[in-house]
Amino acid sequence: MRIYESSFFFFIMKTQDIYNEIIAERESGAYPELEELNSTSKVAIWRLWVWIFAFFSNSLNEVFISFKSYINETFAKNQAGTLLWWISNIKKFQDEDSLEFIDGVFKYPIIDEEKQIIKQVALESRYPEVLFNVVSEDGSGNFVPISSIQVDNLRAYINQIKFPGTYIDVISQLADDLRLNYRIYYNAQLSVADVDIAIREQADNYLANIVFNGKFSITELTDELQKVTGVVNPMYLSGQAKNHFQNIAEYSEIEDYYNSVAGYMAIDILTLEFITDVQY
Secondary structure: OOOOOOHHHHHHHHHHHHHHHHHHHHOOOOOHHHOOOOOOOOOOHHHHHHHHHHHHHHHHHHHHHHHHHHHHHHHHHOOOOOHHHHHHHHHOOOOOOOOEEEOOEEEOOOOOHHHOOOOEEEEEEEOOEEEEEEEEEOOOOOEEOOOHHHHHHHHHHHHHHOOOOOEEEEEOOOOEEEEEEEEEEEOOOOOHHHHHHHHHHHHHHHHHOOOOOOEEEHHHHHHHHHOOOOEEEEEEEEEEEEOOHHHOOOOEEOOOEEEOOOOOEEEEEEEEEEEEOOOO
């Protein structure tokens, strides 16, 4: 059975289209010198050569399309001042290394990926200032803030590559804290302890999969908890959040969404009230 969504199918279909166009041109009568090529057999030598030509024509076209996409992406990243340019260059920052003016631009004389500590970047324009929110990663791939000394080093790096007159600031913080309360109706045939562990793992996985500087959604988290084996009905009761920017320590109520200040979040307290579901 053909899988119509497969890229291979579309590749063959494009080859078939080129083949059909050549055959149609041959049968149009516009080329009398080709009248002797009149075999209708699919394995006729001339038809096989047409298929080979169509296949390689399509292959070459796919290469050109891929190359064009690569060039466009590379061009976008190298247009100074664009979002992609900033993200690309912030990730090139090498902690404890100094830029040198080489061939008309500031760059590192030696590229050392081990020192490229910035793993995620978010930009916010606060005219006349551009705010860079950055994080590194620990050995397990979890987001962690960079140190205050590293923040200062990054500021110095940005000041060397930025446009004159651009004001910048850099922040890197601990994850915003969440306190969430749920009432969980569950299948009493299962261990409440096992359901509890599974719910907490699912909640952590949901937060881990939010893109950097993305937003927390009560509905999305509730939908994820609904997928946990044994959970019949997860009911959201309340939630609060706080960030660590400028030592803010007060929790605020979460409405439908929460946009983190740090760019990422972690659950501080997850309170679960378990109630057996009567249908069981």
